[in-house]
Amino acid sequence: MKTMLNVALPKGRLGEKVYSMFEKAGYPCPSIKENNRKLIFENEEAGVRYFWVKPSDVAIYVERGAADIGVAGKDILLEYEPDIYELLDLKIGKCRMAVAAKKDFRDNMGRTLKVATKFSNIAGNYYRSKGRDIDIIHLNGSIEIAPILGLSDVIVDIVETGTTLKENDLTVFDTVVPISARLISNKASYKFKSSEIDRLTQKIAEQTEEQK
Amino acid sequence: MKSAQLLPSENLVFLLREIYDKYGYSRYKMNKFEEYDLYAKNKDFLISEGVITFTDTNGKLMALKPDVTLSIVKNTKDSGNAVQKLYYNENVYRVSKGTHSFKEITQVGLEAIGDIDEYTIFEVISLAVKSLVSTGENCILEISHLGLLSDVINYVGVPKDEIRKVFHFIGEKNIHELIAFCDSLGIEKSKTDLLANTAKIYGTANDILPWIREKLAGIADENNINIFETVIKALSSEENGGIIRIDFSAVDDIRYYNGFVFKGFSEGIPQSVLSGGQYDALMKNMKRKSGAVGFAVYLDSFENISAVSDYDVDVLLLYSENSDISVIKKEADKIIADGKSVLLQREKADGIKYRTLLEERDGEVICVENNA
Numbered sequence: 001m002k003t004m005l006n007v008a009l010p011k012g013r014l015g016e017k018v019y020s021m022f023e024k025a026g027y028p029c030p031s032i033k034e035n036n037r038k039l040i041f042e043n044e045e046a047g048v049r050y051f052w053v054k055p056s057d058v059a060i061y062v063e064r065g066a067a068d069i070g071v072a073g074k075d076i077l078l079e080y081e082p083d084i085y086e087l088l089d090l091k092i093g094k095c096r097m098a099v100a101a102k103k104d105f106r107d108n109m110g111r112t113l114k115v116a117t118k119f120s121n122i123a124g125n126y127y128r129s130k131g132r133d134i135d136i137i138h139l140n141g142s143i144e145i146a147p148i149l150g151l152s153d154v155i156v157d158i159v160e161t162g163t164t165l166k167e168n169d170l171t172v173f174d175t176v177v178p179i180s181a182r183l184i185s186n187k188a189s190y191k192f193k194s195s196e197i198d199r200l201t202q203k204i205a206e207q208t209e210e211q212k
Numbered sequence: 213m214k215s216a217q218l219l220p221s222e223n224l225v226f227l228l229r230e231i232y233d234k235y236g237y238s239r240y241k242m243n244k245f246e247e248y249d250l251y252a253k254n255k256d257f258l259i260s261e262g263v264i265t266f267t268d269t270n271g272k273l274m275a276l277k278p279d280v281t282l283s284i285v286k287n288t289k290d291s292g293n294a295v296q297k298l299y300y301n302e303n304v305y306r307v308s309k310g311t312h313s314f315k316e317i318t319q320v321g322l323e324a325i326g327d328i329d330e331y332t333i334f335e336v337i338s339l340a341v342k343s344l345v346s347t348g349e350n351c352i353l354e355i356s357h358l359g360l361l362s363d364v365i366n367y368v369g370v371p372k373d374e375i376r377k378v379f380h381f382i383g384e385k386n387i388h389e390l391i392a393f394c395d396s397l398g399i400e401k402s403k404t405d406l407l408a409n410t411a412k413i414y415g416t417a418n419d420i421l422p423w424i425r426e427k428l429a430g431i432a433d434e435n436n437i438n439i440f441e442t443v444i445k446a447l448s449s450e451e452n453g454g455i456i457r458i459d460f461s462a463v464d465d466i467r468y469y470n471g472f473v474f475k476g477f478s479e480g481i482p483q484s485v486l487s488g489g490q491y492d493a494l495m496k497n498m499k500r501k502s503g504a505v506g507f508a509v510y511l512d513s514f515e516n517i518s519a520v521s522d523y524d525v526d527v528l529l530l531y532s533e534n535s536d537i538s539v540i541k542k543e544a545d546k547i548i549a550d551g552k553s554v555l556l557q558r559e560k561a562d563g564i565k566y567r568t569l570l571e572e573r574d575g576e577v578i579c580v581e582n583n584a
Binding site for chain 1 (some may be wrong): 350386387388389457482
C-alpha cells in the first residue's frame with residue numbers, strides 16, 4: 001500500500017496557492033477544487049490526503065501528528081514555537097511583523113512601553129532582546145485602534161501593504177521580522193516518511209527557486 | 213521481546229525492567245520529593261518550566277520531582293573507575309505544553325555514571341534500541357554527536373554567543389534560515405554549505421558514515437569521528453540495528469549534554485518516546501568528576517495507543533433478589549474459566565456494552581442477547 005501523506009493546508013487564498021504548488025509537485029487531488037464545504041480530500045493513487053484548517057491551527061495539527069506536513073506562517077511558528085521541523089521557506093504570503101505607532105509618537109526610554117499585540121511571545125522576545133521593559137496588552141483583533149485610544153504606545157502586528165495603518169494614521173517604526181509561509185513537518189512523521197517528505201520538499205523548493 | 217502490537221504502558225514497565233535487570237542495572241527507588249534548590253540551580257536542564265512546590269514541616273521549600281536524572285546525579289558518589297549502572301521507574305510532575313497545567317508522567321529510564329568508556333556508551337544506546345523495539349513494531353532511533361557538531365560549528369567560525377541560535381536552526385532542520393544566518397555573519401559559502409549539509413543529514417550508518425569520514429576529516433576531532441564510527445557500526449550490526457539513523461538535528465542543550473545524544477520514535481506516536489545522551493557537562497556543573505550517559509522512556513506517550521476494546525465486558529450476567537448466590541457465583545467462575553470477563557449486576561446499567569447478556573431465572577441461566 002502506498003504511504004499516505006497527510007497535509008494540513010491553511011484555509012483561504014494562501015492555501016489555494018499552496019495547493020497548486022503541491023499539485024505541480026506531483027500530489028494532485030482534483031476533488032479539492034469542487035465547490036463544496038468538505039474539509040478533507042483524498043487521492044489514494046497519489047498518496048495524499050489534504051485538509052483545510054484555520055491558518056493559525058496548522059502548526060498544532062502538525063505538531064500533534066494529525067498532519068505529517070503543513071504550511072504555516074512564520075508568525076505562527078515564532079509565536080507558538082511548536083516542536084516541528086521547518087523544512088522550507090515557500091516565499092509566498094510575504095509580509096512583515098512590525099512595530100507601528102501614531103505618526104507623532106516619540107519613544108520615552110524612561111518609562112515602560114505599552115505594547116498592544118496579538119503576538120505576545122514575539123513582542124516579548126523582541127523587546128527582551130533590546131533590554132526594554134514593556135507592558136504587553138494582549139488583544140485579539142483591531143489592534144490598530146489601541147494607540148489611537150491611548151490603550152497602548154505602540155502595536156506589534158503583521159503589516160502587508162500598510163494601507164490599514166495609513167488609514168488609521170499610524171506608521172511603521174521598526175521591522176521585527178520578515179514573515180512568509182513555511183513548509184513544516186511533524187518530527188516523528190519525518191522519520192517514517194522521510195523519502196516522501198524529502199522528495200516533496202525538493203520538488204517544491206524547485207518551484208520557489210523558479211519564482212525568484 | 214518484540215511485540216506485534218504496542219503494549220499498554222503497564223506491561224511495558226515490566227518488559228523494560230526485565231531488560232535492564234538482565235544487564236546488571238540496579239533499581240534505584242527514590243523519594244517523590246526533592247529540595248527545590250536543586251531545580252532552581254539547574255533550571256535549564258528541566259524539560260518544562262514550572263515545578264510543584266510546597267513547604268515541608270521544617271520550613272524547607274520542597275518540590276514534587278519534575279525530573280529524575282538530577283536527583284540520581286546528586287545522590288550518587290564518584291566511584292573511581294567503576295561505572296554505577298542504575299535504572300528507575302518513577303512518576304515526574306511537569307507542565308504540559310498544550311494545556312499549561314501539571315501532568316503526572318510515568319518514566320522508566322537508566323543511567324550509567326562513572327568512568328564512561330566506548331563500551332558503556334554502546335551498551336546504553338543498545339539498551340535504548342531494545343527498549344524502543346519493545347514499544348512497537350516500527351521504530352527509529354536517531355543518533356547525533358554534539359562533539360562532532362560543535363567541531364563543525366567551531367570550524368565554520370560561528371561566534372560563541374550565536375552558537376545556541378545555530379543549534380536551534382539545526383534542531384528544526386531549518387536549513388534556509390541557517391544559511392541566511394551564516395550569510396549575515398559573513399561566513400564563507402563553502403563553510404556554510406558544510407554546516408548546512410551536516411544539519412541535513414538523515415540516514416543509516418551505511419549511507420552517512422562514509423560522508424562523515426570524507427567531509428569531516430581534518431575538521432572534526434579525530435577522536436570524535438572514531439568513537440562515533442565505532443559505536444554506530446557496533447549498534448548497526450546488532451539484531452535491531454536497522455532502526456538506527458544518523459541525524460544531527462537531534463540536539464540537546466549543550467550546557468548539559470555533550471557527545472552522543474539520541475531520540476527514539478515509535479510509529480503512530482507523534483513525538484519522541486525516548487530521549488537520552490551523554491551529560492558530562494551537567495556532571496561538571498554539579499561539581500562531579502564522573503561522566504554519565506542515560507536515557508528515559510516516556511510511558512505517557514503510549515496511553516492513547518493501546519487498543520480500546522469495543523466492549524466493556526464479555527458477559528453481563530443479571531441476577532435477581534431471589535437468586536441463589538452460590539449458583540450465580542459458580543456460573544460466573546465457569547465463564548471466567550472460559551477465558552472471558554463477566555460482570556454481575558441486578559440491573560443493566562445505561563450504556564454498558566457487552567458481547568453476551570445472560571440472565572438467571574429460577575435457578576437457570578439463559579442467554580438473552582448475543583452480540584459477539
